Amino acid sequence: MSYEAFVSGTGGFTPERVLTNADFERMVDTSDEWITTRTGIKRRHVVDPGMATSEMSEYASRLAMEEAGIGPEDIGMILVGTVTPDMALPSTAALLQERLGAYNAGVSDMAAACAGFLYGLATARAFVGVGQYEHVLAVGAETLTSITNYKDRNTCVLFGDGAGAAIVSRGKGKGKILSACLRGDGRQWADLQIPAGGSLREMEPSDLNNGRRCISMNGREVFRHAVRGMTESARVALRDAGLAQEDVNLFIPHQANVRIMNAVAERLGLTEDRVFNNIEEYGNTSSASVPIGLYEAHRDGRIRPGDTVLLSAFGAGFCWGSIVIQY
Numbered sequence: 001m002s003y004e005a006f007v008s009g010t011g012g013f014t015p016e017r018v019l020t021n022a023d024f025e026r027m028v029d030t031s032d033e034w035i036t037t038r039t040g041i042k043r044r045h046v047v048d049p050g051m052a053t054s055e056m057s058e059y060a061s062r063l064a065m066e067e068a069g070i071g072p073e074d075i076g077m078i079l080v081g082t083v084t085p086d087m088a089l090p091s092t093a094a095l096l097q098e099r100l101g102a103y104n105a106g107v108s109d110m111a112a113a114c115a116g117f118l119y120g121l122a123t124a125r126a127f128v129g130v131g132q133y134e135h136v137l138a139v140g141a142e143t144l145t146s147i148t149n150y151k152d153r154n155t156c157v158l159f160g161d162g163a164g165a166a167i168v169s170r171g172k173g174k175g176k177i178l179s180a181c182l183r184g185d186g187r188q189w190a191d192l193q194i195p196a197g198g199s200l201r202e203m204e205p206s207d208l209n210n211g212r213r214c215i216s217m218n219g220r221e222v223f224r225h226a227v228r229g230m231t232e233s234a235r236v237a238l239r240d241a242g243l244a245q246e247d248v249n250l251f252i253p254h255q256a257n258v259r260i261m262n263a264v265a266e267r268l269g270l271t272e273d274r275v276f277n278n279i280e281e282y283g284n285t286s287s288a289s290v291p292i293g294l295y296e297a298h299r300d301g302r303i304r305p306g307d308t309v310l311l312s313a314f315g316a317g318f319c320w321g322s323i324v325i326q327y
């Protein structure tokens with residue numbers, strides 16, 4: 001049994017409160033000039049206390065369901081890509097299920113860091129493709145402010161909060177998912193990690209202040225591998241879709257660093273007008289960045305019928321991937 005899987009609705013949410021580069025100049029030894037030229041980031045949207053990942057996921061998911069024209073009872077599976085679950089147990093997907101009242105659905109989180117939404121979307125396509133479900137909700141949502149060390153200038157200027165969602169439906173929708181390439185390389189796990197708080201190294205009282213409960217990163221290594229991984233997976237996904245680089249109308253890369261995005265686009269031969277870019281406004285929102293981009297591109301009329309859209313992301317693990325959608 002094999003069915004075509006379509007993106008039938010998208011949604012996005014970002015909190016109202018904003019942290020600017022000027023705010024960071026007051027917190028760590030940095031400058032607006034450094035952050036802007038090295039990353040492309042000017043602002044990040046951050047939650048107020050009390051708002052967590054499942055709440056942002058709910059707002060994004062409701063928009064996606066409305067566009068898809070489905071109710072909560074129609075969802076067969078909820079997959080949430082996140083590194084910042086509301087709590088360690090249960091899954092954020094379960095908490096989102098309660099918020100939506102989607103009680104016919106299975107629930108699971110996708111642990112693929114910044115590539116979590118890509119992994120979720122590809123899994124949704126597979127579930128729909130084999131005929132197991134008619135509609136799957138794939139979410140990428142993060143409260144990165146909860147795992148950011150605001151004393152570490154190497155990382156704190158990069159991250160923001162937000163959520164994006166897509167409904168994947170059997171047989172009909174706006175954009176047909178043509179191919180998905182998912183990859184990983186566990187040899188590189190140490191370059192991007194949260195050292196404390198897992199079964200390997202439980203949280204100790206001192207970890208509350210020493211940064212070990214927050215993201216720790218070898219930025220240069222991540223940069224290098226991100227460019228290579230996103231480029232290679234994009235080429236494989238395009239090949240598997242029977243398309244060439246020049247067929248891509250819009251490239252929506254993970255918004256980690258504008259220099260990474262531009263380097264990948266250059267290697268793929270894509271001009272700047274074909275690269276979606278909102279990093280200036282939101283910074284790096286990990287698994288939320290690609291679905292927020294997909295939502296905003298839809299909302300702003302940047303995707304037209306007939307367009308080929310390429311999604312790519314890279315994150316901790318390392319793990320990464322690319323997906324091709326034909327509108």
Ligand SMILES: CC(C)(COP(=O)(O)OP(=O)(O)OC[C@H]1O[C@@H](n2cnc3c(N)ncnc32)[C@H](O)[C@@H]1OP(=O)(O)O)[C@@H](O)C(=O)NCCC(=O)NCCS
Nearest residue numbers: 030031034038114153154157219220222223256257314315
């Ligand atoms: C983090 C990142 C922006 C750093 O940019 P870079 O050009 O690689 O910079 P480097 O690591 O070479 O650091 C250059 C200098 O800037 C300094 N620096 C780092 N952050 C700084 C900041 N916010 N303000 C001022 N200086 C800073 C470093 O300390 C270093 O100083 P040194 O040479 O005296 O040691 C970049 O590597 C990156 O974006 N990596 C990918 C990160 C990412 O997106 N990860 C998330 C998951 S995909």
